[in-house]
Amino acid sequence: MKFTLSWLKRHLDTQASVDEIAETLTDLGLEVEGIEDRAARLRDFTIGKVVSAEKHPDADRLKVCQVETDEGVQQIICGAPNAREGITVVIAKPGVYVPGIDTTIGVGKIRGIESFGMMASERELELSEEHDGIIELPSGAVGQRFTDWLAENDPAKVDPVIEIAITPNRPDALGVRGIARDLAARGLGVLKPLETPKIDAGFDCPVNVTIDDDTRDGCPVFALRLIRGVRNGPSPEWLQDQLRAIGLRPISFLVDVTNWFTYDLNRPLHVFDADIVKGDLRVHRTAGGETITALDDKAYTLPAGAMVISDDAGVESIAGIMGGAHSGVTGATVNVLVESAYWDPVQIALTGRALKINSDARYRFERGVDPAFTPEGLDFATRMILDNAGGEASEMVVAGAVPDVDRAYTLDTARIESLVGMSIPGDEQRASLTALGFRLDGDMAHVPSWRPDVQGEADLVEEVARIASLTRLEGRPMMRAPGILRPVLTVAQQRERMARRTAASLGYNECVTYSFIDQASAALFGGGSDATRLDNPISSDMSHMRPALLPGLLQAAARNQARGIADMALFELGTAFHGGAPGEQHQMISGLLIGHTGPKSVHGDRRPVDVFDAKADAEAVLSAIGAPARAQILRGAAEWWHPGRSGRICLGPKKTLSVFGEIHPKVLRAMDVKGPAVGFSIWPGEVPMPKAGGTARAPLVLSDLQAVERDFAFVVDAQVEVQALVNAAQGADKALISDVRVFDEFVGGSLGEGRKSLALTVRLQPTDATLTDKEIEAVSAKIVEKVAKATGGELRR
Numbered sequence: 001m002k003f004t005l006s007w008l009k010r011h012l013d014t015q016a017s018v019d020e021i022a023e024t025l026t027d028l029g030l031e032v033e034g035i036e037d038r039a040a041r042l043r044d045f046t047i048g049k050v051v052s053a054e055k056h057p058d059a060d061r062l063k064v065c066q067v068e069t070d071e072g073v074q075q076i077i078c079g080a081p082n083a084r085e086g087i088t089v090v091i092a093k094p095g096v097y098v099p100g101i102d103t104t105i106g107v108g109k110i111r112g113i114e115s116f117g118m119m120a121s122e123r124e125l126e127l128s129e130e131h132d133g134i135i136e137l138p139s140g141a142v143g144q145r146f147t148d149w150l151a152e153n154d155p156a157k158v159d160p161v162i163e164i165a166i167t168p169n170r171p172d173a174l175g176v177r178g179i180a181r182d183l184a185a186r187g188l189g190v191l192k193p194l195e196t197p198k199i200d201a202g203f204d205c206p207v208n209v210t211i212d213d214d215t216r217d218g219c220p221v222f223a224l225r226l227i228r229g230v231r232n233g234p235s236p237e238w239l240q241d242q243l244r245a246i247g248l249r250p251i252s253f254l255v256d257v258t259n260w261f262t263y264d265l266n267r268p269l270h271v272f273d274a275d276i277v278k279g280d281l282r283v284h285r286t287a288g289g290e291t292i293t294a295l296d297d298k299a300y301t302l303p304a305g306a307m308v309i310s311d312d313a314g315v316e317s318i319a320g321i322m323g324g325a326h327s328g329v330t331g332a333t334v335n336v337l338v339e340s341a342y343w344d345p346v347q348i349a350l351t352g353r354a355l356k357i358n359s360d361a362r363y364r365f366e367r368g369v370d371p372a373f374t375p376e377g378l379d380f381a382t383r384m385i386l387d388n389a390g391g392e393a394s395e396m397v398v399a400g401a402v403p404d405v406d407r408a409y410t411l412d413t414a415r416i417e418s419l420v421g422m423s424i425p426g427d428e429q430r431a432s433l434t435a436l437g438f439r440l441d442g443d444m445a446h447v448p449s450w451r452p453d454v455q456g457e458a459d460l461v462e463e464v465a466r467i468a469s470l471t472r473l474e475g476r477p478m479m480r481a482p483g484i485l486r487p488v489l490t491v492a493q494q495r496e497r498m499a500r501r502t503a504a505s506l507g508y509n510e511c512v513t514y515s516f517i518d519q520a521s522a523a524l525f526g527g528g529s530d531a532t533r534l535d536n537p538i539s540s541d542m543s544h545m546r547p548a549l550l551p552g553l554l555q556a557a558a559r560n561q562a563r564g565i566a567d568m569a570l571f572e573l574g575t576a577f578h579g580g581a582p583g584e585q586h587q588m589i590s591g592l593l594i595g596h597t598g599p600k601s602v603h604g605d606r607r608p609v610d611v612f613d614a615k616a617d618a619e620a621v622l623s624a625i626g627a628p629a630r631a632q633i634l635r636g637a638a639e640w641w642h643p644g645r646s647g648r649i650c651l652g653p654k655k656t657l658s659v660f661g662e663i664h665p666k667v668l669r670a671m672d673v674k675g676p677a678v679g680f681s682i683w684p685g686e687v688p689m690p691k692a693g694g695t696a697r698a699p700l701v702l703s704d705l706q707a708v709e710r711d712f713a714f715v716v717d718a719q720v721e722v723q724a725l726v727n728a729a730q731g732a733d734k735a736l737i738s739d740v741r742v743f744d745e746f747v748g749g750s751l752g753e754g755r756k757s758l759a760l761t762v763r764l765q766p767t768d769a770t771l772t773d774k775e776i777e778a779v780s781a782k783i784v785e786k787v788a789k790a791t792g793g794e795l796r797r
Helices: 018-027 146-153 176-186 237-245 253-264 345-355 360-365 371-389 415-419 426-435 457-468 491-505 519-524 550-562 611-624 665-670 722-730 773-791
Strands: 002-004 032-036 046-055 063-069 072-078 088-092 108-110 113-115 161-164 209-211 221-228 270-273 281-285 291-293 299-301 307-311 314-318 335-342 397-400 408-410 439-441 444-446 568-577 585-594 632-634 641-650 656-663 677-682 708-717 737-747 755-764
Touching: 002 237, 018 032, 018 161, 018 176, 046 072, 046 146, 063 088, 072 113, 176 253, 176 426, 176 457, 209 221, 209 397, 221 371, 237 253, 253 270, 253 360, 253 371, 270 314, 291 314, 307 345, 335 371, 345 360, 408 457, 415 457, 426 439, 426 457, 491 568, 491 585, 491 611, 519 550, 519 665, 550 568, 550 585, 550 677, 585 611, 611 641, 611 656, 611 677, 632 722, 656 665, 708 722, 708 773, 722 737, 722 755, 722 773, 755 773
Parallel strands: 209 281
Antiparallel strands: 002 161, 032 161, 046 063, 046 088, 063 072, 108 113, 221 335, 221 397, 270 335, 281 307, 291 299, 307 314, 408 444, 439 444, 568 585, 585 677, 632 641, 641 656, 656 677, 708 755, 737 755
16 A cells, blocks of 8 residues: 555644654554655756757757756757747756666767757656656756755655555555544544535436345445536646556546545545446346456456446446446546445455456455445545536435444453553543544444454454554563462373484484375375375375375485485474374374494494394383383384384284384385385374373382392294293293393204204392292292293203
């Protein structure tokens, strides 16, 4: 939204500077995006006086002028018809940039005679479209800056232009008067009264208007008036100046009037050439397929359901968006129909998007203009046309009725303290709302019709705070209840935090990858089905929801390897999906190790990472988040893990807490990763929750009694798993045996083919009394018995 300072002062009586106005507007929520100093581009132009003007010897239309300047008399060649002796002109000396022709003036020769500058026209200075001759000033001293002369004699031409950003909830600020109202409410001036003009109608309007029944929701009210006998010439200079300053090109007075009121009072209007309109006007919806050539000279095919204005000959205007070229006014127009209507924002937005038309009218109607101002807006436009173009106005024809948008909300003056944290006296709150146009009736505040954004009591508080200035907010510490506060984080959130910290402390770098991956990568990890396919993917590489976190980590590893990085430790905590419905997803943390352990050194102590590195890191993270120490290591990892170098950390055969191991080579090849690579995945949600008042970890029990360790070596078949021996030995006496560890394996030799020896250390921890030799021998015999029964193993002799 653009406006000039003088335009603002048509509505606001203020002595504030441009900087003060800009600062206040931003503080009010109407952020100033820029201030254009129109005088800056004209600062180098000075005033001169033509001493003589002689015909050029080699050109009939050129004159050789001697011009008095601040640097003495200079010779300037000029082709303007009004160049003559004695006139006061505007000079562009060599080196001065002329914006209207995008040229920097230099010393040149024209038909063999040197010229030291240029005498400018209004169009060359972008002051108007006038280019019939050079500027003739009625006054001015030689050498005076042209901008100084304009500031004294025609300040509107160098008025600063202010541009503000309008948020969608403030359509009232799309008119200069709405902006002035906010400034006046802040106290930066006084809002000037706006009285609806009185129109002396001389006859009944011969054109009637009807609104179809199925269109009344989109057009509640339509006002029309005929003005006959107008003279549609150029607009007054002040009107052209204001339109040109905000970037609009003056066309003709009748068109300029509609554009000016669009910006001045946020009231879009439209004018028809009454002599072209056939019969009465009808507001209706299209059946679809109708065509119209709009005022932008483009042909549009209208969609079904769009609102249009038609006469007996067909569609003449796209309602609320753009008029048709057929009935548009021209310089020959003498009878004009002026329209002012209220259009539903949603209907306008739908039609505008379908046709891809962006106009000032659409921009305002789809945000919401003042419906109550519809008839008055027509009166204001009529008054301006009669005063400047003459003619005689008819009675106003109104179809439909102004919609009732009156609503009121309770004003609780104490609520601003709780909602905003500001202390504002009740009288000041009431004064602010009254200045904004709210009507107060006791404790009820009636919302003005131009504020569709105010929809509740909280909005009243926002308006009061906005006018008072949020810069008045002071930081205050929050009140704290006595005692110990309850934890802010849930157990699941605490576990996620601890998992992140533990992985990072182990040397992993955290990754954040997309939740979407390609179908091929998802299929490698058990996904890629239609249940997780996106209906509207960003790209073909992001077509499915990820079934695990490892695909994203492997893709990141591939990108790093392509850039020469060989050693990596990456982890991610996020969500994986096994379906598209709510509940078909789970939180997990995954880690990936590639390359070697530790930094390269001369000692050669680096080694390739292996499955036991992944196992150790998985166990460290599980321990940090409170997993029980009794977990078992079982086989049966998914197919994307190496079948012989992977395992599951479980609480029983059906409850898997984590999977660790080496990534299958075929998966690495498919994802272009140079292996080997090991990793782990943990499901924090599977870790048992701590009991009320306790934790998931077993309590630390210390004993003053001496522990005893005994070693056993069992000969078993080569296919027997170590875990089976450990479980059997542990079960011999769960109360007394505190730990079982494997410390040796021997294969071959005298044991024979298909046999192996496994050596265990069993730690016995008494709790009541020191163990005797007899008790130790009894437990040892039971261990041998349990192992033999479970695995068929026998003590090695």
